[in-house]
Amino acid sequence: MGFLRKKTLRREFDEKLTEQLFKQKEEWNRQKKLVEKSLEPSAEVLYELKVAEAKYFFYLREAKQRNLKISRWK
Template identity: 70%
Template sequence: MFFRRKGWLRKEFDDQLVEELIDQKNEWNRQKQLLENSLEPSQEVLYELKVAEAKYFFYLREAKKRTITIGR
């Protein structure tokens, strides 16, 4: 009985991971665009860009580890 539930839970968490991955990619792109449009970027903007990049690559590595495909 538990093994059936395990597959369902895995699918649910994989879907959440895909959503987070897409959201984080959008955030990273937004931060890059903000940096490109800035004449003199502050340290806070650079910090936020690095954080967004690190989060995106973390989610991307996790998706690769779980062998999740986003588009079919």
């Protein structure tokens, strides 16, 4: 019984992780485009870009560590 519960929890967490990974990738790309279009990006915008990048790579590392099979790479 405990094994089935663990498998269900893992699947739910993996789905949430996948959603967060794609959301963060979109946010990172949005921040990159903003910096590219700016003539002189402010320090705050550059900071937001670094934060978005760090979050995305954190989620990506976590997905790789959990051996997630992501079928909908964008």
